[in-house]
Amino acid sequence: MPAPGGFTLQRERLDELFAALHRRGYTVIGPTVRDEAIVYAEITGCAALPIGVTDEQDGGHYRLRRREDDALFGYNVGPHSWKRYQLPPEVTLWRARREGDGALSELAQEPPPQARYAFLGARSCELHAMGILDRVLLGGAHADPAGRARREDVLVVAVQCSQAGNTCFCASMGTGPTAESGYDLALTEVLEGASHYFVLDAGSDMGAELLGELSHAPASEAQQRAARAAHARAAAQMGRELDVSDIRDLLYRNYENPRWEQVAERCLSCGNCTMVCPTCFCTSVEDVTDLANEHVERHQRWDSCFTVDYSHIHGGAVRASTRARYRQWMTHKLATWIDQFGSSGCVGCGRCITWCPVGIDITEEARAIRESEEHEHAGA
Ligand code: SF4
Ligand code: SF4
Numbered sequence: 001m002p003a004p005g006g007f008t009l010q011r012e013r014l015d016e017l018f019a020a021l022h023r024r025g026y027t028v029i030g031p032t033v034r035d036e037a038i039v040y041a042e043i044t045g046c047a048a049l050p051i052g053v054t055d056e057q058d059g060g061h062y063r064l065r066r067r068e069d070d071a072l073f074g075y076n077v078g079p080h081s082w083k084r085y086q087l088p089p090e091v092t093l094w095r096a097r098r099e100g101d102g103a104l105s106e107l108a109q110e111p112p113p114q115a116r117y118a119f120l121g122a123r124s125c126e127l128h129a130m131g132i133l134d135r136v137l138l139g140g141a142h143a144d145p146a147g148r149a150r151r152e153d154v155l156v157v158a159v160q161c162s163q164a165g166n167t168c169f170c171a172s173m174g175t176g177p178t179a180e181s182g183y184d185l186a187l188t189e190v191l192e193g194a195s196h197y198f199v200l201d202a203g204s205d206m207g208a209e210l211l212g213e214l215s216h217a218p219a220s221e222a223q224q225r226a227a228r229a230a231h232a233r234a235a236a237q238m239g240r241e242l243d244v245s246d247i248r249d250l251l252y253r254n255y256e257n258p259r260w261e262q263v264a265e266r267c268l269s270c271g272n273c274t275m276v277c278p279t280c281f282c283t284s285v286e287d288v289t290d291l292a293n294e295h296v297e298r299h300q301r302w303d304s305c306f307t308v309d310y311s312h313i314h315g316g317a318v319r320a321s322t323r324a325r326y327r328q329w330m331t332h333k334l335a336t337w338i339d340q341f342g343s344s345g346c347v348g349c350g351r352c353i354t355w356c357p358v359g360i361d362i363t364e365e366a367r368a369i370r371e372s373e374e375h376e377h378a379g380a
Contacts, residue, residue, distance in 0.1 A: 006219035006227075009187075011196035013215045014072070017157070017185075018045050020213045021118045026155060029085065030120035031078070036064055038078035040085075043120070050075060057165040057239075057350065059359025070196070073121060073189050076165035077349050081278035082119055082126055086133050086150060093285065093298045110146065118155040122183065124176030125168075125347040127158060129278035131182060135341050136281050155206060158183035162190075162230035166239035167350030169363055173242065175347040177234040185210055188227040199227035240350065242363040243370060247344075248335040250370060255327065259368050264323035266358050271304030273352035273360075274329065279345050282310060305329050330362060 009017075021028050022044075030043045033050045043049065055075040056063045067074050092110050099105040122130070137147045161168075161177040170176030179186055184207035187198040199219050202208040219227070274280040284303040289296045303310050306325050311318040319325045337345030346362065353361045 006224045007200045007211060007216040008219045008223055009198045009200055009214050009216050011072070011198070014046050014198065016214045017120075017210070018043075020210050021120075021155070024155075025116050026118035027115045028118045028120050029082075031073070031075075033064065037062065038064070038075055040078075040080040040082065040119075040121075046072065049073070049121075054163075055165065057167045057354045059167065059353050059361050060356055061359070062354050069191050071189060071191055073159045073187075074163065076161070076163070076168060077123055077126065077351060079276050079351065079355055081276070081349070081351070082122060082130055083133060083278050083280075085117055085119070085154075086130065087137060087147065087281060087283070087302075088150075089302045091146070091300045093300055095295070095297045098294045098296075116153045116155075118157060120157045121159045122156050122179075123159060123161055123349075124179035125170040125173075125349045126278060127156065127179050127182035128170075128173075128175040128347045129349065130156075132279045132341065132343060132345065132347065133281060135343075136279070139341070156183045156185075158186040158203075160186060160188040160227070160231055161234040162188065164234045164237040164239060165350060165354075167353040167361075168238050168348065169240040169242050169350060170348035171235050171238045171241070172244065173344065173346060173348035174244075177238070178231040183207070188230055190223065190226045190230060192226060197223070199223055240348075240353070240361070240363045242346075242348065242366055244334075244344065247366065248338050250366075250373070251331045251335040254369050254373065255331075257369050257372060259365065259372060260323045260327045262368075263326050263360060263365055264321065266360055267306075267322050267326050268357060269306045269308075269322050269325060270357060271306040272355045272357060274304040274306060275302065276351040276355045277333075278347065278349060278351070279333075280304070284310070305332070326360075330365060333362070334366065 018028060028043055029040050031038050031050055032041050032043050032048045033053060038050050049072045051072055052067045052070045053075060054065050054067045056065055094107060094109050096107045097105060134151060158179045160179060164177060181203060183203045186201045186203060190197055190199060200211060202211045282303045282305055283300050286299050287296055288299060305328055308317045319328055333345040
């Protein structure tokens with residue numbers, strides 16, 4: 001079994017990885033083009049990858065473009081994240097049937113999911129997001145058994161970013177662009193003239209075992225240098241940054257900052273930012289009965305702290321204004337999350353910026369609050 005280290009795999013051999021995963025019974029989930037976006041879905045081979053496609057991202061802007069080469073991973077994260085496999089958008093929690101005497105006689109818990117997933121193409125920020133969501137969903141004494149089953153057997157093939165998007169800021173969050181752990185196998189795609197290959201590193205025994213089944217070769221010094229240059233290119237291209245120094249206390253000190261009112265004038269409370277965020281985990285439950293009232297199901301669905309209903313408790317909504325809801329979301333991501341779960345809730349993937357219909361930018365909002373304090377101190 002090869003030890004973890006630098007190896008190469010030629011582009012035309014990448015289907016061997018799919019075959020090795022399928023032999024082990026994995027369903028491979030990876031990037032593919034659908035509805036003019038790069039999404040995560042089941043894929044069975046390289047042909048389904050977004051070959052020669054790249055994306056263009058900015059606040060409220062996402063477009064796919066043709067690349068001048070046939071790169072397989074030449075784009076940044078799209079609207080989907082791996083959250084949809086850790087915490088699916090909709091889950092039936094249980095079903096029950098009413099018997100003749102009126103009692104609920106058949107109460108069946110939904111069985112845990114059966115599929116063994118291999119996530120292909122996870123980026124560094126996404127590996128961090130998966131870890132954060134695991135701490136939320138599976139940490140503590142009351143982990144959901146179905147959630148645990150979903151994560152138990154997942155194999156991760158990471159792809160190192162060789163370019164960064166205009167809304168990316170993982171470098172300033174300390175979550176990328178180069179993945180250092182949390183994967184079984186990591187690929188760096190290199191295109192140099194007619195050469196097209198991957199530099200691979202195994203991050204686990206399973207990854208090393210998989211690597212052993214591929215037509216790999218030791219990476220030369222020049223090939224490893226090319227991979228490192230690709231990682232450095234991504235770090236240098238980072239389109240945004242967020243100054244996280246003292247961020248928790250900065251936000252705690254600024255509950256009444258007038259900036260919350262200004263952002264609320266633009267925010268539509270649509271919840272897009274929470275749907276695309278790889279760590280947002282709000283859900284609600286709904287009981288559904290048939291017309292005869294004999295069959296009932298309880299569904300769990302993604303919800304959003306941007307809806308008025310989400311904060312509705314006896315007597316009304318706790319966060320009735322958009323100002324209160326935006327402040328809650330951003331302060332949770334960057335401050336209260338640290339107290340709750342020991343880390344920031346943001347990994348700097350930039351999705352909330354790209355997919356906000358009015359281009360509200362969490363990095364700009366944090367900067368504006370920091371600058372308003374600095375101005376206040378300068379004027380004092
Ligand atoms: S808050 Fe925005 S940038 Fe941060 S992890 Fe969520 S979607 Fe990504
Ligand atoms: S910040 Fe943007 S995406 Fe989020 S709720 Fe407001 S308008 Fe929608």
